Amino acid sequence: MNNLKILFPVLMIVFLAITFWSVISLKVMLSFVDKDQIYKYYQIISAKYYENIESDQVSDTNPGILSSQSLYDVKSYKLDFSFDIQQKKIIGTVNMNSESLSDTLSFIYIDLAGNMNVNSVKLNGMEISHFRVDDYIAADTKGKLKLNESFDIRIVYEGIPENKGFDSFSIKKFDDEPAIYTLSEPNHAKTWWPCKDVMTDKADAEIIITVPEKLTAVSNGLLINVSDNKNGSKTFHWKTSYPTATYLVSLAIGKYDKWTDTYTSMDGKIQMPVEYYTYPYLTEKAKYDWKNTVEMLKFFSDYIGEYPFINEKYGMATFGWVGGAMEHQTISSMGYTLVTGNGKYEDIVVHELVHQWFGDAVTPATWKDIWLNEGFASYGEAMWVEHTKGKEALKNFMKKNDYSFFMGTVYDPEGFIFGPTVYKKGSWCLHMLRGVTGDSLFRQIIRTYYDEYKYKNADTYQFQKICEDITGNDLNYFFNQWIFTGTGRPEYSYSWKYEKVQASDDLYKVDLFLKQNQDDLEVYSMPLRILFKTNTGDEEITVFNDSRSQQISHSVKGIPLDVIIDNDNWVLKKIKKEENN
Ligand SMILES: [Zn+2]
Structure with missing residues (x-):
């Protein structure tokens, strides 16, 4: 009995110490989790992703x-x-x-x-x-x-x-x-x-x-x-x-502090105000961070079609949400933590502006079509990077948008309608569409889609129809594998060998053996650019790969040194080069 009397306070002290330590370490852990998440919001997701919203919650209306x-x-x-x-x-x-x-x-x-x-x-x-x-x-x-x-x-x-x-x-x-x-x-x-x-x-x-x-x-x-x-x-x-x-x-x-810029419509007839509203302590920083807004308006109006609300305004106002920014029509709300004075979140300034065309002027018909907002605004970020920094920067930007795993399909991301599948894979869908159609037809698609549906609503099937009308091609394969059905990506592996073409001085026949190994779909059909490097220079061809196993033969000038598939990264993929035969 006495032993217990002595032991009890000792046990109590040990118990309290363990509890205290657990609470402290849990708090420390949680604070890291929070920071990491906030870091992710801004660095990776970059726009609204604060809370996962079930898509069926959106349509639970009676x-x-x-x-x-x-x-x-x-x-x-x-x-x-x-x-x-x-x-x-x-x-x-x-x-x-x-x-x-x-x-x-x-x-x-x-x-x-x-x-x-x-x-x-x-x-x-x-x-x-x-x-x-x-x-x-x-x-x-x-x-x-x-x-x-x-x-x-x-x-x-x-x-x-x-x-x-x-x-x-x-x-x-x-x-x-x-x-x-x-x-x-x-x-x-x-x-x-x-x-x-x-x-x-x-x-x-x-x-x-x-x-x-x-x-x-x-x-x-x-x-x-x-x-x-x-x-x-x-x-x-x-x-x-x-x-x-x-x-x-x-x-x-x-x-709010307020200041104003002017955007001149493409036909030169309208001087539209661009208005900025900031909590006073952020004004100087915002003047730096938002300084390219008029340039962005010019670039996207030229590419897509005139800014949709040209008779009124575009504006940005700081607000108190810590999760990002929101593309309110004619007046985007910008999270106060995104104003840093060093232009760190310029991609979000671009993102919300592009939403004025896609999201606001053309609004999705259902929440399943939300990638028509977020994929487009996210690809707008990539296009601005390409416009200001060039092709190599675009390539790197799209690499950053490639998470190795995306949940669900773009059309049904399994509940997470404001997650990476819709934002990042959505932007990849447009990038790949551009890879399939080429720059000129892609631009025509974007312009026609905007022109036909501005001030209205559109769904994914209507967007697909425009893509098909403009290209004259059946694009079911593309929309099925990338938007409606596919949850993964092609996982290519390949090997190659060559032999000299008889009766020629410098021609070599290359045989390329290409396989697809993914589980989610039997076959991803995509045009693939194949780069042959030889001792006399480079040559690139495009082949349409639509089977799980394909042999491609092509003759090149000079001794083949290497074969690279999709060198410019137009396809969301995994790829492995096997030992040459
Ligand atoms: Zn967005």
């Missing part, structure tokens, strides 16, 4: 309600917001002008998070009854709306938005001043404003924002008025006449 939402088409929103900053509360009035697409539209379903309080719902100025179903308002029209009838729904509401997804609604502080910002992608606009939160129903928008007078409120489109309310507050009135998906409507509010 199918009955979704089909009844398809019975009206929203034409424009007029949003009027003020805030109780202390309570982190939004107070809003939203007017939604729509057209009825049915004679039997008895209830209008509008998305709004269930925790928000609806004070009144009016139809064409008359109070109507409504009830709540989950994250919807069901407004009772009593069957009064007829086919093609235009109608206004006005909702007065308030509440403390639940911050969902990446960072759908936040009120924070920067430099001791309040900062309010939103990031609704993919389907969290409804956490802070009532809307038909479906990205295929784009609408024009007016956004009217009342804030304490020392703050600036930034949003989509043009600033048409600022009024001083003589009560310590100011009201900023923004308006966009371009169709905008709900997830691209943005609030960026803070104590």
Whole structure:
């Protein structure tokens, strides 16, 4: 018994020491994990990847309600917001002008998070009854709306938005001043404003924002008025006449410095403002980091087609999200940690700008098509590198985009729609398409796709059709293996031998034995550039490899020294050269 009495405090001390050590080391470990992840966000993923969003979570909307939402088409929103900053509360009035697409539209379903309080719902100025179903308002029209009838729904509401997804609604502080910002992608606009939160129903928008007078409120489109309310507050009135998906409507509010550049439209007729808004402590750094924006606008307008929102603006505003940046239409939100003053994250400046064409002007039809946003914006980064630094830099950039493993397919990345498969392999799909079609047809594809679908939505099949129309080729093999079905890549192995061609002075016949060894698909079909190095120079040919085992014979001048497949890295692959026969 005595022994135990002595042992007990000793055991307690040992126990406490172990616990203390575990907690400390766990904390240290976790802090490394955090830093590593943050490093990855910026270095590798580079844009939004803060949280994995299940693609089915995006489409978990009640199918009955979704089909009844398809019975009206929203034409424009007029949003009027003020805030109780202390309570982190939004107070809003939203007017939604729509057209009825049915004679039997008895209830209008509008998305709004269930925790928000609806004070009144009016139809064409008359109070109507409504009830709540989950994250919807069901407004009772009593069957009064007829086919093609235009109608206004006005909702007065308030509440403390639940911050969902990446960072759908936040009120924070920067430099001791309040900062309010939103990031609704993919389907969290409804956490802070009532809307038909479906990205295929784009609408024009007016956004009217009342804030304490020392703050600036930034949003989509043009600033048409600022009024001083003589009560310590100011009201900023923004308006966009371009169709905008709900997830691209943005609030960026803070104590901002503002400065402006000018972009001249390609036809020389429009001087478009390029506006920058930064938390004051970041202004000098941002002036350096964002200095090439107008040059980028010129380059991409020239390559793809005129900047889509040329009658309004392009802008960037710092915001408080630590995961990256977000391509809000006409006004990208840039994470404050991405402003470093040494241009380190210029690829993200490019990325968000390219989204104005792909993502914003051309919006995906479903979230399965998200690579049409992210793959394109990521390949835009590569094109800017090529434009400013040359071909070798492009080659190295694409090597960096090649993770040795990608989860799932580009079309179905097994739940991770904002992960490397969509961003990086997506960019590789475009790079390979360019390798298949050549530069000139590739550019024609990009321009036609943009021109045909701007201000609308497009899906992967529509993009494929444009590729096929322009090239005149059936590209099923390409889209199946790289986007819809293939989860891997070709794993080539090859060997070669040569012999002198009889009755010639300097001709040698090379026999190349090429195999594919991957498991995910029996065969990847791709044109392959094959470089023959001889003692008199180099020669490159292109062959179409479409079998698991293929022999290629080719005669070259000079004694063959080496054979290299895909020297310029146009194919996502693994490759192994075996001992020569
Ligand atoms: Zn992006």
